[in-house]
Amino acid sequence: MISGIAVLVLAGGEGSRIGGGKPLRRLGADTLVARALSLARRWSDQVLVAVREPEQVQGIDAELVRDDPGLSGPLGGLAAGLRQARLSRRDALLAIPCDTPFLPADLLERLAQSIGGAKVAVAASAGRLHPSCALWRVEALDALPDWQASGRRSLIGFADAAGHVVVEWPVVPFDPFFNVNSEADLRRAEAILAG
Known part of the structure; x- marks a missing residue:
């Protein structure tokens, strides 16, 4: 059984396809990172935001960790x-x-119920894995040195090396793992938000 879960919001990407500054782009009344933080705080009393530089999330009240x-x-x-x-x-x-x-x-609930003896439970939809939406046992960290030494860098590859299970979600009325990478994606997200 898992107890004591922290939530990490990954916000360190450059966001070059959307013109940079992705975490602080607005969707409705909030920034993308503020929306993620709001959800994360429902799941845990310890919420971290991973960034390359603190300026990526300026003005956000959260515990920051710097990308390795x-x-x-x-x-x-x-x-x-x-x-x-x-x-x-x-x-x-x-x-x-x-x-x-x-x-x-129900992301945390379903991942936690499904992880069993695995080190990682990875969300999936429409047969596609979403390794940035995953529950990781902290002991998965022990597999990182060997993974680093291999020269490979993908999240799904690391999840595979650590030992993972897959948890599938439906995509109706839309894929809940739809992500914003471009201005067109942002307009689509605004349309979804408007209902």
Whole structure:
């Protein structure tokens, strides 16, 4: 059984396809990162935000962790979050991206119920894995040095190396793991929000 879960909001990406500054882009009344934080705070009393630089989320009231500089992409944020969760004596870390504004409310519950003896429970929809939306036991961190030494950097590859299960979500009326990467995506998110 898992007790003591921290939540990590991954916000360290450059967001170049949307013109930069993705975490602070507005969707409705809130920024993308504020929407993610609001959801994360429903799941845990310890919410972390992983960034390359604090300016990426300026004005946000949250505990920041800096992406591991030796790892590129979301893996750097995940590594930093897992280390902080371990220091805080948490059993697991739920990672969510800041650019996925419609995550299912039952994300943590279903991942926690499904993880069993695995180190990672990864969300999926329409047969596609979403490794940035996953529940990671902190001991998955023990597999990171070997994964780093392999020269590979993908999150799903690391989840596979650590040992993962997959939890599938329906995509009706829309995919809850839809993420905002471009201006067109942001307009689609606004349309979904408007209902």
